[in-house]
Amino acid sequence: NRRIVLASRPVGAPVEENFRLESVPVPTPGEGEVLLRTVYLSLDPYMRGRMSDAPSYADPVAVDEVMVGATVCRVEVSRHPDFSEGEWVLAYSGWQDYALSDGTGLSRLGKHPENPSHALGIMGMPGFTAYMGLLDIGQPKSGETLVVAAATGPVGGTVGQIGKLKGCRVVGIAGGPEKCRHATEGLGFHACLDHKAPDFAEQLRKACPDGIDVYYENVGGKVFDAVLPLLNTRARVPVCGLISQYNATRLPDGPDRLSLLMRTILTKRLTVRGFIIFDDYGHRYDEFAREMSQWLSLGKIQYREQLVDDLERAPEAFMGMLQGRNFGKLVVRV
Ligand code: NDP
Structure with a gap:
């Protein structure tokens, strides 16, 4: 053993x-x-x-x-x-x-x-996390722009595909060209950008000409920095994970952007809400399982x-x- x-x-x-x-x-x-x-x-x-x-x-x-x-x-x-x-x-x-x-x-x-x-995965914790965070907190509506990073992972990949089912324009963010190709060709995202590209923030701005209505937060760090100025009035930000910071031993180097963040939350009237999947949504697992197994059997989710x-x-x-x-x-x- x-x-x-x-x-x-x-x-x-x-x-x-x-x-x-x-x-x-x-x-x-x-x-x-x-x-x-x-x-x-x-x-x-x-x-x-x-x-x-x-x-x-x-x-x-x-x-x-x-x-x-x-x-x-x-x-x-x-x-x-x-x-x-x-x-x-x-x-x-x-x-x-x-x-x-x-x-x-x-x-x-x-x-x-x-x-x-x-x-x-898809029928368990990560799939459930994608489903609840996006639908309950993100409240995606047809025609809106949804951005999600870690786009080929079990959470991000599922978030983007559910967003598509809800009629959103979905922009993924992933590490490297192979993952980006999978997000667009395999998962059907409208676009996917490599966060390691030197002009990543500029690419994101071009990929979101109408701004961002839902940013599903999986990573934090420089991806969030690029997203923040693009958020639309009344955008929703489900805060699911901050993986770029999990190994951090101290706060990042300045400048301190807390006041910029708070000002954006105020003036854009953002909804920024964290959640812990089973603590907050455990009682809704059956609802998720029913809908997700249907989507899978119809081939709507990869x-x-x-x-x-x-x-x-x-x-x-x-x-x-x-x-x-x-x-x-x-x-x-x-
Ligand atoms: P993934 O399989 O997507 O793995 C993590 C991915 O994060 C990596 O493959 C990498 O993708 C990306 N990543 C790592 N470091 C960085 C970085 N510095 N900047 C940008 N991207 C980075 O994981 P999951 O789908 O399981 O989880 C996704 C997120 O959801 C995590 O933050 C996790 O903690 C969170 N989570 C939260 C839950 C909750 O209840 N709140 C429940 C489950 C998950 P790439 O190469 O594409 O950059």
Whole structure:
């Protein structure tokens, strides 16, 4: 039973030494418990926050404890009346081969799910995040301009495609020409810009001749700086993530733009609202699942996954994601 624990807390970007691979005996389920065999492990940006002990909306992983994460598992042994051997479940058992559960928090996926790993992506947390943040906070309307970065990831890619279904003109932002091509040709965005281009801010201005009505915030940093002057009166900004800052150890160098931001919020009457998906919208998951499965079966939403083989490669894949090296929803085939 391999497991990856947090060996030490990162300062800045995580490095290999922050993780440790251990081998421990496979646990034996007691009465009322199941033994889960991890098949897929989801890697997500929020895990960077759990590696630090700065105050946040969720507790950090303790040093020497198993890294947390959503998993899709098969029930290997069941001593629980509600679960049978061989069935698939969505769990939160973290970066390890095996885990025990008393059933709390498990969602059943059936005996023969068609795409079990989708429970970690398009049908799970990232898809749900895209859906609620865009529709509830972003309130996109036909003919409006929607801008979203991390445009080929599970959140951004889904945001843009839902925006299109609502009749928006969708401008994506992604790292590099290959991702940008996928956003326009694969996902049908109207345009996609490379945030690494030296004239990125100018390109964004040209791509949004009518300004920006909805900016779905995934990254912060210089992308937000380029977006801010383009926001229209009564624009909505769902604040979903700020990945460009997750490794930051201090505030960015000046000038201090807080007063510019506040003045823009006031004069443009912006709605800027953060959200944490399950805390704020957990009660609306069924609504999302119904609509998303319909869109998927009608081919209206495309979904790209990047599978990485082997638990032992999880740290490297995770560190890569924070640098934009993933292309699609990052999932480890344990
Ligand atoms: P992604 O798979 O899209 O991975 C992250 C991507 O962010 C990278 O591939 C990279 O894409 C981009 N990125 C990384 N660093 C930078 C940077 N400095 N500037 C611009 N882009 C950068 O992740 P998800 O789709 O899972 O998550 C997207 C966002 O949503 C994250 O911020 C995450 O924290 C947030 N989130 C929030 C939730 C909530 O409840 N509020 C729930 C789930 C996710 P590229 O190469 O294209 O730049």
